[in-house]
Every structure is written in structure tokens, then in C-alpha cells.
Amino acid sequence: MSAWGNTDAANSKPKWVLEKQNHLTVRLFTANSTANAANTITFTYYDGGASNVANVGVANGQVVFAANLASGGIAGMFRSNNTVLGISGNNVTFASNTFGTIPANTVVEFDYLLPWKPNTISNTYNSNTILVTNSRAANIVSNTGTIANLGSVSSGWVRFQKKTNSDGTVRYLRETLVALANSVASNTNSGNTSFGQVVAGL
Numbered sequence: 750m751s752a753w754g755n756t757d758a759a760n761s762k763p764k765w766v767l768e769k770q771n772h773l774t775v776r777l778f779t780a781n782s783t784a785n786a787a788n789t790i791t792f793t794y795y796d797g798g799a800s801n802v803a804n805v806g807v808a809n810g811q812v813v814f815a816a817n818l819a820s821g822g823i824a825g826m827f828r829s830n831n832t833v834l835g836i837s838g839n840n841v842t843f844a845s846n847t848f849g850t851i852p853a854n855t856v857v858e859f860d861y862l863l864p865w866k867p868n869t870i871s872n873t874y875n876s877n878t879i880l881v882t883n884s885r886a887a888n889i890v891s892n893t894g895t896i897a898n899l900g901s902v903s904s905g906w907v908r909f910q911k912k913t914n915s916d917g918t919v920r921y922l923r924e925t926l927v928a929l930a931n932s933v934a935s936n937t938n939s940g941n942t943s944f945g946q947v948v949a950g951l
Contacts, residue, residue, distance in 0.1 A: 753906060753927050757880040757934040759827055763906050763926045767874040770828045771860035774806045780839065783851040788834075789842045790818075790851065800839045807841060807859050809833050815857040817849030824858045827875075833859065870910070873943040878908045882932045885940055885948035899947070905929035911944040921947075 754761025822829030
């Protein structure tokens with residue numbers, strides 16, 4: 750896994766600890782073949798008594814990683830597009846259906862989401878790290894409508910932070926995590942942070 754990418758995608762963000770969204774809980778094997786468009790999978794797990802994947806930490810809301818079950822994200826780093834919806838013994842029901850056959854003995858990784866407290870700085874590290882291209886840097890916008898609030902911004906992966914001073918004035922802090930000469934944006938509306946759109950365009 751590369752340390753970062755130069756395209757405007759969640760998986761391309763810098764892989765450093767403050768960007769991390771999820772952490773490994775357990776990896777389990779599928780017990781049998783699962784057909785396309787199914788949303789329940791049986792796993793092989795025996796705990797010496799009644800088999801139950803909850804006994805090894807599988808829980809509702811966890812993100813999963815496996816071919817044809819979840820796409821996007823990076824196991825142990827960024828969340829995927831599918832989550833655990835329910836558990837019954839060794840059967841796990843997922844929020845989204847499979848999009849291809851999953852053979853028996855396929856490894857599925859279950860990750861828990863890091864429990865950041867709501868509205869803390871840590872909770873917004875990932876959402877406030879965005880890709881700035883040269884053209885986006887030339888089109889900086891802010892919630893107050895003045896470019897002066899952000900000043901000059903380098904192209905690359907940049908983390909923005911909105912800070913409100915004790916007197917009520919608002920400041921926007923920026924930190925270039927990775928400078929890139931050839932960054933590529935694909936969505937004109939993807940320069941968004943937890944407090945609004947900071948840059949626009951490609």
C-alpha cells in the first residue's frame with residue numbers, strides 16, 4: 750500500500766495515524782459459497798460452545814473488507830462501503846448485498862470504527878484532509894466569501910481546520926501533508942471539509 754496517491758479519492762489520502770478511520774477486529778473464513786446479491790454469510794468459527802461470531806468481537810456497524818462484499822476503503826485504515834447489519838450465531842447480515850459470488854474459505858476482515866468523540870478535532874482529521882490541485886488553489890473559497898482567510902495554499906493533500914477565537918473571530922488553519930506537482934481531481938464538488946467547501950473546480 751502506497752503512503753499516498755495523487756488522485757482525488759478517499760483511498761489516496763495520506764496513510765498516517767491521524768487519518769485513520771477504522772482498526773482490525775478479526776478476520777474470519779466463509780463457511781460455504783455465497784451467491785451474488787446475498788446479504789447473509791455464514792462463517793466458520795467454533796468457540797468450544799455455541800458458535801457465535803459475536804464472541805470474537807463481530808458487532809453491528811463494523812465495516813468489512815472482502816472481494817465482492819465491500820469495495821472502497823482500506824482494511825485497517827479507511828472505511829469500506831459495507832457494514833454489519835445483524836448477527837445470529839455464525840451468520841452475519843450486511844447492509845448491502847454481495848455483488849459477486851464469494852467462494853468458501855474466503856477471508857473477510859471486520860474492522861471497528863475508531864470511537865472519536867463527536868465534534869472533536871480528531872473526528873475531523875480525515876474529512877478535513879482534501880486534495881488541492883493547482884487550479885483549485887487558484888479558486889479558493891471560504892464560508893465568509895473572502896480568499897484572504899486562507900491565503901496561499903500549496904497543491905497536494907492539505908488539512909484544513911476552522912478555529913474560532915475567544916472573541917468570536919474565525920480563522921482557517923492549513924497544513925500541507927503531502928505536496929504534489931501532478932495532483933488530479935475528478936469531481937468539482939469534492940473539495941469539501943467538515944465545515945464546508947474550501948476549494949472548487951478541478
